[in-house]
Amino acid sequence: xxxxxxxxxxxxxxxxxxxxxxxxxxxxxxxxxxxxxxxxxxxxxxxxxxxxxxxxxxxxxxxxxxxxxxxxxxxxxxxxxxxxxxxxxxxxxxxxxxxxxxxxxxxxxxxxxxxxxxxxxxxxxxxxxxxxxxxxxxxxxxxxxxxxxxxxxxxxxxxxxxxxxxxxxxxxxxxxxxxxxxxxxxxxxxxxxxxxxxxxxxxxxxxxxxxxxxxxxxxxxxxxxxxxxxxxxxxxxxxxxxxxxxxxxxxxxxxxxxxxxxxxxxxxxxxxxxxxxxxxxxxxxxxxxxxxxxxxxxxxxxxxxxxxxxxxxxxxxxxxxxxxxxxxxx
Amino acid sequence: xxxxxxxxxxxxxxxxxxxxxxxxxxxxxxxxxxxxxxxxxxxxxxxxxxxxxxxxxxxxxxxxxxxxxxxxxxxxxxxxxxxxxxxxxxxxxxxxxxxxxxxxxxxxxxxxxxxxxxxxxxxxxxxxxxxxxxxxxxxxxxxxxxxxxxxxxxxxxxxxxxxxxxxxxxxxxxxxxxxxxxxxxxxxxxxxxxxxxxxxxxxxxxxxxxxxxxxxxxxxxxxxxxxxxxxxxxxxxxxxxxxxxxxxxxxxxxxxxxxxxxxxxxxxxxxxxxxxxxxxxxxxxxxxxxxxxxxxxxxxxxxxxxxxxxxxxxxxxxxxxxxxxxxxxx
Numbered sequence: 001x002x003x004x005x006x007x008x009x010x011x012x013x014x015x016x017x018x019x020x021x022x023x024x025x026x027x028x029x030x031x032x033x034x035x036x037x038x039x040x041x042x043x044x045x046x047x048x049x050x051x052x053x054x055x056x057x058x059x060x061x062x063x064x065x066x067x068x069x070x071x072x073x074x075x076x077x078x079x080x081x082x083x084x085x086x087x088x089x090x091x092x093x094x095x096x097x098x099x100x101x102x103x104x105x106x107x108x109x110x111x112x113x114x115x116x117x118x119x120x121x122x123x124x125x126x127x128x129x130x131x132x133x134x135x136x137x138x139x140x141x142x143x144x145x146x147x148x149x150x151x152x153x154x155x156x157x158x159x160x161x162x163x164x165x166x167x168x169x170x171x172x173x174x175x176x177x178x179x180x181x182x183x184x185x186x187x188x189x190x191x192x193x194x195x196x197x198x199x200x201x202x203x204x205x206x207x208x209x210x211x212x213x214x215x216x217x218x219x220x221x222x223x224x225x226x227x228x229x230x231x232x233x234x235x236x237x238x239x240x241x242x243x244x245x246x247x248x249x250x251x252x253x254x255x256x257x258x259x260x261x262x263x264x265x266x267x268x269x270x271x272x273x274x275x276x277x278x279x280x281x282x283x284x285x286x287x288x289x290x291x292x293x294x295x296x297x298x299x300x301x302x303x304x305x306x307x308x309x310x311x312x313x314x315x316x317x318x319x320x321x322x323x324x325x326x327x328x329x330x
Numbered sequence: 331x332x333x334x335x336x337x338x339x340x341x342x343x344x345x346x347x348x349x350x351x352x353x354x355x356x357x358x359x360x361x362x363x364x365x366x367x368x369x370x371x372x373x374x375x376x377x378x379x380x381x382x383x384x385x386x387x388x389x390x391x392x393x394x395x396x397x398x399x400x401x402x403x404x405x406x407x408x409x410x411x412x413x414x415x416x417x418x419x420x421x422x423x424x425x426x427x428x429x430x431x432x433x434x435x436x437x438x439x440x441x442x443x444x445x446x447x448x449x450x451x452x453x454x455x456x457x458x459x460x461x462x463x464x465x466x467x468x469x470x471x472x473x474x475x476x477x478x479x480x481x482x483x484x485x486x487x488x489x490x491x492x493x494x495x496x497x498x499x500x501x502x503x504x505x506x507x508x509x510x511x512x513x514x515x516x517x518x519x520x521x522x523x524x525x526x527x528x529x530x531x532x533x534x535x536x537x538x539x540x541x542x543x544x545x546x547x548x549x550x551x552x553x554x555x556x557x558x559x560x561x562x563x564x565x566x567x568x569x570x571x572x573x574x575x576x577x578x579x580x581x582x583x584x585x586x587x588x589x590x591x592x593x594x595x596x597x598x599x600x601x602x603x604x605x606x607x608x609x610x611x612x613x614x615x616x617x618x619x620x621x622x623x624x625x626x627x628x629x630x631x632x633x634x635x636x637x638x639x640x641x642x643x644x645x646x647x648x649x650x651x652x653x654x655x656x657x658x659x660x
Contacts, residue, residue, distance in 0.1 A: 268606035
């Protein structure tokens, strides 16, 4: 079968023929119809990810059809499925176990014609979505779902700020929050992305390259109940002042740097919460799919690439030009 | 009546005769038997507190006997009471309202022979405590209770680190956590305070002036489920690494400075929570008193001063020499 392989540090994105795997007990083989890229895949290509292993087939997100099923793998054969890439979460809802792993490193992932997974991670493909749309959901959608609902406990009417709305998680954060009845504000480095966010239901947006972005947001929103900021970096020091009392600040990355020095006083006096989060549990994945079905949400797709040209999708991600998900179609 | 008055920035601690107040509707006059100092009172004397107003009688904490009751103030007359100094909390458990105030600024406080309070803030004095012990509880005990139980959701068996155990809140944090079945570790700047903490049930302690304090703690405890650190300052950047996955870091002050620059990765990957908190609700005050009664906890008193010599108590607090509460007896 064809696959996109992390071959070595020098050749991180190689399109090549590899052996098609065979499912063991409890496993299935999924013929991948569409897969999606995540920021994680990019970090792996540049060596900035823990536990890199050569060779590995890329890809956490995938949707497809089960073509082979091992013993005890249930009745998934010939079914259209979506894969939860959050594996071995463990017994504690609050945090992942030491055995936690994400599909696509160390295990071979979805950027291939076939992928091997345990049947427990299969879910029926949402009926209202095509293959590309379904494949866009798993990693980013789950991360956004846990961040907003489990961690920040979003409720109708909350004012939500999404810092840096362009990427996959950003658009899901926006779509989930809008569907849940929040009033959503965004920041972005380009006017185009702010306009696109408004089309998805954002109330207003501010360009974070403008020096008075924080003052603009205060003027627009008053204050925020929830801020999702996985950029971090120097600008993060304005976030506590933007929050309403009881505000929750959630993050699952730090693309712009560290948490900078912060004055503790507004944080304790306003009883703010700074909450780290990552991926999610099986229950959250299930709840996310139900939420998507209830609200008939269609993920935003930036561009679709053939498997042979997946390297172009990685290049586009490097420049953060995309709005929505980058999809690879088999 | 005699009182300790914040007279002016130049004369912040003045022992003098002032008018005895008269209770209006819903109010009572409490003859104060004992009062306690808090770090807040010290910050007020040095002008480092928001909303300073001259003149004001100091003191958030007090226990005494109701000698006069206004119309509609219930049947508190001649009862032995403890005062909840957390006033006008408001409708949201998660944060205090804009009208929130702490007894002893702007309203006249407990460092006087009599104090006027609304009857809704009265609670029966815990039967197993004398006046000094009861007076030690309110502000610091409530703050510690909310920090550990409401915010950090302490449960039996949790490993808890209390940074800087000497002061009033520190000893309450220790006593509450030990009584709740946690394994408690402390840091302090002196060996004496660590020994005193062990007598109160601390499992082990480390001197934070030693360069390898963090490594020592890791060796002793493995990792912490809860860290209470209201010192903040440069050393705080080691706290996330000391936490177990799912760990909660709580703070209600910053005596050593700001939150320093922090690497976001251990915070989001371990799903840590950094939680600001302050004081507490009426329900938490009630729960705290029930907890104290159930476990027959006796607050730690460092020293008792007569009202006329309250300035000496302030001086002792300035040097952070105390272990437990500084009490003023009428």
